[in-house]
Amino acid sequence: MIKIMIFLLFNKLVAYLWRTIIKKLIKGESVSTGNIAEFATSHRHKETRKLLVLCNPKSGAGRAKDIFRDKVIPVLEEAEIPFDLHLTKHANYAREFVRTSNLFQWTGIITVGGDGILYEVLNGLFERSDWSEVVRTLPLGIVPGGSGNGLARSIAHYYGEPYLPSPTLPAALCIVRNHCAPMDLVRIETTSQIIFSFLSVGWGLLSDIDIESEKLRILGGQRFTLWSIARLIGLRSYGGKLWYLPADQPARDPKENVTYSCNIGSNTDLAIDSNLEAKGRPRVDSWYSANSKRSAYFSATASSYQSAAEEAADSRETNGGDGAEKPRTYGPASQIPALTASLSDSDEWRCLAGRFVLVHAGYQSHLGGDFLFAPDATLNDGRIWLLVVRAGASRAQLLQFLLGLSSGAHATTKTFEGLVQLMPVRAFRIEPDAGEDGCMTVDGELVDYGPIQGEVFPSLCRVMVP
Numbered sequence: 001m002i003k004i005m006i007f008l009l010f011n012k013l014v015a016y017l018w019r020t021i022i023k024k025l026i027k028g029e030s031v032s033t034g035n036i037a038e039f040a041t042s043h044r045h046k047e048t049r050k051l052l053v054l055c056n057p058k059s060g061a062g063r064a065k066d067i068f069r070d071k072v073i074p075v076l077e078e079a080e081i082p083f084d085l086h087l088t089k090h091a092n093y094a095r096e097f098v099r100t101s102n103l104f105q106w107t108g109i110i111t112v113g114g115d116g117i118l119y120e121v122l123n124g125l126f127e128r129s130d131w132s133e134v135v136r137t138l139p140l141g142i143v144p145g146g147s148g149n150g151l152a153r154s155i156a157h158y159y160g161e162p163y164l165p166s167p168t169l170p171a172a173l174c175i176v177r178n179h180c181a182p183m184d185l186v187r188i189e190t191t192s193q194i195i196f197s198f199l200s201v202g203w204g205l206l207s208d209i210d211i212e213s214e215k216l217r218i219l220g221g222q223r224f225t226l227w228s229i230a231r232l233i234g235l236r237s238y239g240g241k242l243w244y245l246p247a248d249q250p251a252r253d254p255k256e257n258v259t260y261s262c263n264i265g266s267n268t269d270l271a272i273d274s275n276l277e278a279k280g281r282p283r284v285d286s287w288y289s290a291n292s293k294r295s296a297y298f299s300a301t302a303s304s305y306q307s308a309a310e311e312a313a314d315s316r317e318t319n320g321g322d323g324a325e326k327p328r329t330y331g332p333a334s335q336i337p338a339l340t341a342s343l344s345d346s347d348e349w350r351c352l353a354g355r356f357v358l359v360h361a362g363y364q365s366h367l368g369g370d371f372l373f374a375p376d377a378t379l380n381d382g383r384i385w386l387l388v389v390r391a392g393a394s395r396a397q398l399l400q401f402l403l404g405l406s407s408g409a410h411a412t413t414k415t416f417e418g419l420v421q422l423m424p425v426r427a428f429r430i431e432p433d434a435g436e437d438g439c440m441t442v443d444g445e446l447v448d449y450g451p452i453q454g455e456v457f458p459s460l461c462r463v464m465v466p
């Protein structure tokens, strides 16, 4: 009996402490114990919200389910936001779920896990013929619980939010606030598939470290350090061509984040548009008009991206025409030459040929919790940040370069001038030399080694932000 009482008292104490922490984090106000309820009440919405939560219980150290139960549910309950929780049962569960469910019964999709579960959800959305309506109406919320949480870390960075020591509470509050921002996506074409990517494409050293160190998962984050040393000792380079379309528009001020209420209606799309134009960013349609014969099909909304996709579907089989088994990928149609078409050095396309230690294309500031890849990136800058390290660098330089990745020093340090390039582009293509093998990754997932290209689609989806 005494044990039960102690247990109950302990639980009450934990709950009390938890509420106190939440209170302090909410705008730093020091208020009475009713404050979390006050905050939640003020963020209750007149219209009904119901969230779909997809949680990967195997992500990270296997704590995603506990994180959601202990840290997120109390906040959602205070805000009286109902949700349906689905635990993923196997790889690709979330992708299939998103592809086949009636998603319109929910007002947003929350992933609890790492970047891998989000990658599945996103690509499941683009396997739906109504993808345009879905990405327009359903914002994505991210609760970090994996070993790779690049997007969650980036969102915290863009909005000056705390991330460490515990990123969960800011993420939960983010869901409750119901603020959204448009996010760029990159359409990736390989010889065998179309992928929609929110984080990165990698070829060479960083992808090798990421993939090859997976066998050392038991070591946690240390696996990257250990394998980095191993890869530096057995340093490889890869031959091939890197094509890119430089970004010719000035970048938006990273501090100017476009945020709006997640409640969507026909006016929301207009709001996105005018926000971007007001900040000197060209409309998506005018951006494309300089690059596309099909520009008439485009405007800044996902729904009008669709008409071009439908048109393109007639002329190009997006899945390589390999039969009915594989779900078809929809999404906006490509505006650059197909991967099978050759490129030529022109005013627009530039080419670097030779041997590379790595080529890494990223579209967020952080590609991992402590991996500040592109310090100037924003959620919707319409840019891909292309990091190129050519062969010829010494091991000592590369070690310094790798150490600089955690702070972004690789992008700013003069030591790396001439060795490391970080440039904003709109599209890129990697053509590895035939006869060599290696790792290529999209959002940290291994893809077939071979030609690969990507192009940015500005503001294609929406994510929940602080």
Ligand SMILES: Nc1ncnc2c1ncn2[C@@H]1O[C@H](COP(=O)(O)OP(=O)(O)OP(=O)(O)O)[C@@H](O)[C@H]1O
Residues within 6 Å of the ligand: 056, 057, 058, 059, 060, 061, 088, 089, 090, 091, 092, 093, 112, 113, 114, 115, 116, 117, 118, 120, 145, 146, 147, 148, 149, 444
């Ligand atoms: N129930 C499950 N069992 C095993 N694998 C799963 C399950 N649910 C999802 N997955 C797979 O786990 C992979 C990694 O998920 P996630 O990104 O959430 O975690 P993570 O710890 O960050 O992983 P990683 O470090 O490998 O990227 C996803 O690609 C997904 O396909």
